[in-house]
Amino acid sequence: MEKTNTIKNTRTIRNTVIVHVVLTILAVIWLVPVFWLLVTSFSDYDGMDTSRFFPKVWTLKQFNKVLFHSDNVVQFPRWFMNTLIIAIFTMIISTMFVLMTAYAMSCMRFKGRKALMNIGVMLQLFPGFLSMIAIYFILKSINLTNSHLGMILVYSGSSALGYLIAKGFFDTIPDSLREAAYLEGASEARTFFRIVLPLSKPIVVYTVISSFLAPWTDFIFAKIILNSGLSKDWTVAIGLYNMLDKSLLPTYFTRFCAGGILVGIPIGILFIIMQKFYVEGITGGAVKG
Amino acid sequence: MADMTMVPEKKENKAAAFFGAIGNFFRSFGLAVADGDWAVKLSLVLCGAGYFRRKQIVRGILVMLLEIGAIAYTVFIGAGYIAKLPTLGTVQQEMVYNPDTMQNEMNNYDNSLLILLFGAISIVTVIVSIILWMANEITVYHIQKDAEAGKHVNTFRNDLHDLINKKFHITLLFFPILGIIIFNIFPLIVMVAVGFTNYDRKHMPPAYLFNWVGLANFKALFGDSLTMSFGYSFRKILIWTLIWAVLATFTTYFGGILLSLLINSKYTHFKKMWRTLFVITIAIPQFVTLLMMRSFYGDTGIVNTFLEKIGLVGFLKNIGLISTNYIPFLTSPGWAKVTIVFINIWVGVPYLMLITTGVLMNIPQDLVESAEIDGANKRQIFRHITMPYMLFITGPYLVTQFTANVNNFNVIYLLTNNVYTTTDQKLAASSGQEVDLLVTWLFRLTSDKYNYKMASVIGIMVFLICAVFTLIAFNFLIKDDREEMFR
Numbered sequence: 074m075e076k077t078n079t080i081k082n083t084r085t086i087r088n089t090v091i092v093h094v095v096l097t098i099l100a101v102i103w104l105v106p107v108f109w110l111l112v113t114s115f116s117d118y119d120g121m122d123t124s125r126f127f128p129k130v131w132t133l134k135q136f137n138k139v140l141f142h143s144d145n146v147v148q149f150p151r152w153f154m155n156t157l158i159i160a161i162f163t164m165i166i167s168t169m170f171v172l173m174t175a176y177a178m179s180c181m182r183f184k185g186r187k188a189l190m191n192i193g194v195m196l197q198l199f200p201g202f203l204s205m206i207a208i209y210f211i212l213k214s215i216n217l218t219n220s221h222l223g224m225i226l227v228y229s230g231s232s233a234l235g236y237l238i239a240k241g242f243f244d245t246i247p248d249s250l251r252e253a254a255y256l257e258g259a260s261e262a263r264t265f266f267r268i269v270l271p272l273s274k275p276i277v278v279y280t281v282i283s284s285f286l287a288p289w290t291d292f293i294f295a296k297i298i299l300n301s302g303l304s305k306d307w308t309v310a311i312g313l314y315n316m317l318d319k320s321l322l323p324t325y326f327t328r329f330c331a332g333g334i335l336v337g338i339p340i341g342i343l344f345i346i347m348q349k350f351y352v353e354g355i356t357g358g359a360v361k362g
Numbered sequence: 363m364a365d366m367t368m369v370p371e372k373k374e375n376k377a378a379a380f381f382g383a384i385g386n387f388f389r390s391f392g393l394a395v396a397d398g399d400w401a402v403k404l405s406l407v408l409c410g411a412g413y414f415r416r417k418q419i420v421r422g423i424l425v426m427l428l429e430i431g432a433i434a435y436t437v438f439i440g441a442g443y444i445a446k447l448p449t450l451g452t453v454q455q456e457m458v459y460n461p462d463t464m465q466n467e468m469n470n471y472d473n474s475l476l477i478l479l480f481g482a483i484s485i486v487t488v489i490v491s492i493i494l495w496m497a498n499e500i501t502v503y504h505i506q507k508d509a510e511a512g513k514h515v516n517t518f519r520n521d522l523h524d525l526i527n528k529k530f531h532i533t534l535l536f537f538p539i540l541g542i543i544i545f546n547i548f549p550l551i552v553m554v555a556v557g558f559t560n561y562d563r564k565h566m567p568p569a570y571l572f573n574w575v576g577l578a579n580f581k582a583l584f585g586d587s588l589t590m591s592f593g594y595s596f597r598k599i600l601i602w603t604l605i606w607a608v609l610a611t612f613t614t615y616f617g618g619i620l621l622s623l624l625i626n627s628k629y630t631h632f633k634k635m636w637r638t639l640f641v642i643t644i645a646i647p648q649f650v651t652l653l654m655m656r657s658f659y660g661d662t663g664i665v666n667t668f669l670e671k672i673g674l675v676g677f678l679k680n681i682g683l684i685s686t687n688y689i690p691f692l693t694s695p696g697w698a699k700v701t702i703v704f705i706n707i708w709v710g711v712p713y714l715m716l717i718t719t720g721v722l723m724n725i726p727q728d729l730v731e732s733a734e735i736d737g738a739n740k741r742q743i744f745r746h747i748t749m750p751y752m753l754f755i756t757g758p759y760l761v762t763q764f765t766a767n768v769n770n771f772n773v774i775y776l777l778t779n780n781v782y783t784t785t786d787q788k789l790a791a792s793s794g795q796e797v798d799l800l801v802t803w804l805f806r807l808t809s810d811k812y813n814y815k816m817a818s819v820i821g822i823m824v825f826l827i828c829a830v831f832t833l834i835a836f837n838f839l840i841k842d843d844r845e846e847m848f849r
Contacts, residue, residue: 089629096624100639103708107643109664110654121657123667170541173534181531188380189539196546198828200769200801203821206808207549207556210475230545233538262526262533290647293771293805310649317653319780326657333650341645348641348716 110337114330120323135331146321148304149332152312159224159308160288166229167284172277175239176265180251193234205297212298219301224308227294228287242276243269279350282343289340309336391496394503405502409495412502416509420518425498432491440484447481450474450559450573475567478559482551486543557818563811579819592816595794595803600823602699603799607767613707615760618714619752625715626722637719640712648709652776655705659691660781666691692781695796702797706773721755722748761835765828774802792816800824 109126114135116128139149177183178190208227209218217223246269254264270277288295292310299306307315313332316325394402401415409429413422446452451472460467509515516524525533557579559565565572586593625636643651659665666688669675678684684697691701725748733743753760774797784795793811794803804820807813 085629088627089631092624092627092629093631096630096636099621099624100636103640103643103712106651106654106658106708107646109658110646110650121660121663123662123664126664126668170538174538177531177534181534183531184383186531189535193542194832195829196542196550198765198832199550199825200771200804200821202771202801202805203553203818203824204546204549206814206817207479207552208545210479210552211549214476214479226545230541233542234546236538260523260527261530265530265534290649292649292776297809310647314649314653314776317657322657329653333646333654337646337650340647341642344645345638345641348645 110330110333113327114334116327116330119325119327121326135327136335139328139331139335145304147312147316147325147328147332148307149309149312149335151305152307152309153336155221155306156288156308156310158221159228160285162221162225163228163232163288164281164285166225167232167235167287168277168280170229170233171236171239171280171284172270174233174236175243176269178236179240179243180246180265180269181261193236197234202293202297205294209297209300218298219303219306223298224288224295227298228291229284232284239273239276239280242273246272275350279347282347282350286340286343286347289336387496387500390500390503394499398499398503399506402499402502402506405499409498412505416505416515418505418516418518418521421521429495432487432494436484436488436491439480440487443477443480443484444488446472446477447485448574451477451571454571455569471568472571473567474559474561474565474572478555479552482555483548486548486551553818554822555818556814557822559815561814561818562816563813566812575815579815583816583819583823591788591791594788595792596820596823598789598796599794599798599800599803602796603768604827606699606703606770606799607764609703610706610710610767610770610773611760611764613703614710614714615756615763617707617711618716619718621711621715622718622722626719637715640715644709644712648772649776651709652705652773655708656692656777656781659701659705661686661688661690661693663691665689692777693783695784698778698782698797702774702777705777706770709773717756717759718752721752724755725751758836761832764835765832768799768824768828769801770799771801771805774799775805778802800827 112127113122115131115133116122117130117132117134118128122128139147143150178186205227212218212223212226217226250268250272251264254268255261259267288308289310291308292314295308295311296314299308299311304312304315309332313329313336315321316329316332395406398405398412399415401412404411408426410422410424410426413419413425451474453469453472455471456469457466458469459465505515514520558574558576559572560575560578561572564570582590582592583596584593621640624630625633630636657663666675669689670687675684675687675689678689679687684690690697692698729747729751730743733747738746778795778797779802782795782797784790786796789795793806793813795806798806800820801824804817804824807817807820
C-alpha cells in the first residue's frame, strides 16, 4: 500500500513539473513580444534599436512626447479623444440595437422572424468592407467622411447583426418568468426592461464593453472612411499605424510603442473584464440548455 | 402598418412556406380590393381613407403623410435616377463656355456612381412602398371586417399600446433593421452591381462615366489574356486563401484545446494566473500587437539580429535555406506564409483557449464518472466524451471561424502591407501578392488601383465560397439532430 502511494506521489510530482515547465515555456513565447513593446517604450532611442532587447537608457521621455508634445504626425491626445467620442456613441447605439434585436428574436414570436434571422446569417457572409466601399461613397455624398458622426454611423449602423450572442443568453431565461409577468398585467416592454434585462447583466456588460471596444480595435473601416490624410481626424489605430510608415519609423518607433502601451492598457483591462462574459455568451446557450 | 401578428411557428419546407406566404399576401390583397367597401377601395388612392371612415384620425393622417412623402420622393428624386439607371448616365463632365457670365462653366453632367447609388435606393424605396401600400389595403380591409362584426376597433391610443405589447417587436426592430438596410443591404446591392459595370481607374466619376458591361469582369477573373493576368492571380490567391483558412482554423482550434487542457489539468497550480498571462496578448488591440510583430520579425528586426548572433542565420545560409543575410520572415513567399500562420497561432490560440476552457468546465461530470467506472482510460475519455462534446458545442463557432479566416483581413494586411513586395510579374500586374487573401487583394485593388469592378467581382466570389461552405457545414453539423445527446 505504501509503495503504490509513493509511486503515485512521484508520478504526481513528475507530471506537475512537466506541466509547469511546458506552460512556462509557452507563456514566455506568448509574452516576449508584448514585454518587448513595454520595455522599448521606455527607451531613449527614437528608432528601432535591434541590437539589444532592453533599452540602453531608461526614460519616460517617449510617453512625455506622445502625451504632451504633438506634432503634425503624432497627435495622440487628439486621436484618443476622437476614438473616445466615437466609442461612447457607438457603445450607446450598438448596445441598444443589439439588445432590442436579441429580445425580439429570442422572446417574441411573429411572422417573418425565421426569415429575418436567415437574412442576417446570409448578410454576414459578405466580406465586411465590400459594403464599406459603397458606404464611403454614400457618406461622401452627404459630406460625412472624415467626421465623428460618419464613423459612429459606420460602427453602429448595422450593429444589430451581432445580436446572436445576446439572443443565446436571452434564450436561457425561462419562459415561465415572462409568462408570470404577463399574467400580472405587465406589457411586453415592461417585461423587457423589468424582468429580462435585470436578469441579463452579464450579457449587457458584454455588449456594452464589446461595442465600446470596436472603434478602438478596428483598423480597416477607419482607414477607408478617414482618408483626409490629416492627422487630427484620425483614430488611435490609424495614427499608430501611420507611425510605422517606412519614412517615419526611424523617428517614431519608440513613440509608437509608448502609444501602443497607453492605449493597450485601458483596452486590455476592459477586454479582460469582458472575456469572462464572452465565454459565457458563446457557450451559454448550449451549455445551460 | 403591415399587420404582423404573433403566429406560432411550424416546421415546414422553407421554400414552399416562403412562396405560400407570398401567394397568400397577394390573395388577401385581391380579396380586400374586391370585397372592401367604398372606403377600402378609396384607400387604394388615398391610403388613409379606410382609417378616417373608422374614426382612426391620427393613424389616417400619419398614413397619408407617409404616402405623400413616398410619392413626392419617387416623382421628384427617384424617377430621375431610375430613368438613368439603364445607361448609368450619358452626359460627360466638360467645361462649357457660358455666354451670360462669359466664363467657362461645368456642364450639367451625369455622375454614374450617384446614379447607381440613388437608383438602387429609389428602386428599393419604390418596391417597399408598393408592398406597404398592399399591406395597408389588407389592414384597412381587416378593420372593416372587425367593425362589421361589431368588434372593437382600435383607437390611436390602442395602437400605441399595441406597439409596446403584442407588436413590441416592430418597435424594437424598426431602427436596428433600418440601420442594417442603410449600412449593409444598400451598400451591398450597389457593390454587387458595380461588378457588372466597368467602374475602374479609367472610368472614375465625376470626370468620366461608367456603364454596364454584363459578365465581362467575371470572364476576366476566370480567363487569362495577354494584357490581363486576373485569372492567374485569382487561382493562385484563391488556393492560398483556402489553405490559409483551413490551416488557421485548425491550428488555433486544436492549439486552443491543448492549451486549455494543459491549464485545466489537475496538476496545474495557479490556473487563473496562467489564463491571464495568455489573455494579455489578445487584450492589447490587434493593430498594436501585429504591427509590433511585424517589426519584431522584420528583415533587420530584433529576431534576425538575435538569430545572427547565435549563428543560426549563417547555418541556414550554409545549408541553402536562405540566400540573404537575414531570415526573410515576412519578405519571401514561402517564409512569409509560414510566419503568418505561426503569428496567427500566437494571436488566435488564447481566444480558443478562453472558449474551450468554458466548455471543458461544463462537461457533464456524471458522463465522465460513469465512463471511469466502466474502466475507460484518459485517452478514451478524451476521444469519446471530451472531443465529441467539444465539437458539439463549438461546431457552429468553428464554421463561423472558417469564414472569418477567409475574411481575415487584419492579420495579413497589418503583417505584410508595405513590407512584402511580390517578384511575380503576373501577380503584380493585377496588384496581387503571394501572401494576399482574396479580401486583402480586393482591398489593394480599390485603395491602390481604384479597380472597383474587379474588387466587386472578387467580393462576390468570397461570398459564394463562404455561403457554399456554410451551407454544407451547417447541414452536416446540425441536420442530424444531436441536440439531445448530452442532456
